[in-house]
Amino acid sequence: MPPEQALKLELAKKKDGAIVYVTTDGHKVSTIGATGTLAYTSGGKATEVALKPAGVNGMEPVKATTIAAGTKARATVTTAEKITVSSEFLVK
Secondary structure (H helix, E strand, O other): OOOOOOOEEEEEEEOOEEEEEEEEOOEEOOOOOOEEEEEEEEOOEEEEEEEEEEOOOEEEEOOOOOOOOOOEEEEEEEOOOOOEEEEEEEOO
C-alpha cells in the first residue's frame, strides 16, 4: 500500500469492549502484522491498552476493556508497512 493513501480508523463498541477498523477509500486494510494502542479517559482515570490484529481489518484490545458512552478515546495503529494513523473518538 503506497504511503500517500489516507488510512481511516473507526471505533466500534462491542459487548465485551471495542474494536478499531482500518480502511482506506472504503476498502478494508489488512491488519496482519499491525500494532496499536487505544487510550481513553473514563471517570477521571486514564487508561491505555495495546491493540492486536483481529479479523481482516480489525484491531482489538489485548485484554477485556469496557468503554462507557461519552468517553473520549484515541486509537493509534501502525501497519506492517510502518504507516501510522491516529484518530480521536467520542464513544456513543
